């Protein structure tokens with residue numbers, strides 16, 4: 475299946491009723507990766523969120539190119555790859571070749587993100603731009619049209635299972651209200667049954683959830699519950 479090349483295609487491929495829960499594979503049982511991917515797909519996932527950490531930009535290491543390649547062979551779902559790297563420019567091509575459909579890079583390491591976002595698009599993927607909780611949303615103003623996706627972090631990146639930081643909600647509202655922002659809005663970190671509706675209400679469309687999904691006994695039940703809460707939140711917006 476061809477992957478998305480712009481925000482509209484990314485929405486069409488992933489969103490249902492305006493929202494999608496994007497399971498963060500970081501929280502799965504890597505000892506049974508193939509079973510976990512099959513189970514989360516059967517549970518209704520329309521997209522997978524893959525966290526790449528370099529031990530520099532964030533104080534943790536996670537998966538690299540070979541694991542993304544392996545996941546690509548296991549599923550046709552769009553792969554939303556979150557690059558938590560000091561030097562993302564060195565890695566967008568290998569991760570695209572490995573099967574990434576969306577590549578998100580962090581504004582904190584890019585004085586001008588535009589050239590790298592353009593390069594990601596030239597590789598045939600959608601281009602995402604992310605900011606951490608302490609980074610003001612206004613840094614996105616000059617590049618708002620260059621991103622297909624904006625990822626608002628609601629935890630300091632590096633680890634799953636952290637508490638949601640509501641600073642993300644004001645940023646999502648700022649982006650939703652911005653006349654020139656057409657990017658898919660995504661939120662990541664501490665998204666669960668308590669926080670997901672507020673995220674969707676503030677404008678988040680892709681709701682990344684790791685612990686809340688893979689920590690559940692029944693993935694399908696939890697995915698459906700989170701989607702229901704997100705849809706209700708979005709309806710109340």
Ligand SMILES: O=C(CO)[C@H](O)[C@H](O)COP(=O)(O)O
Nearest residue numbers: 631632634635663664684685
């Ligand atoms: O980017 C990330 C961490 O840096 C993860 O996507 C995020 O933490 C998801 O995990 P959880 O839903 O458990 O918070």
Ligand SMILES: [Fe+2]
Nearest residue numbers: 525556662682
């Ligand atoms: Fe992430």
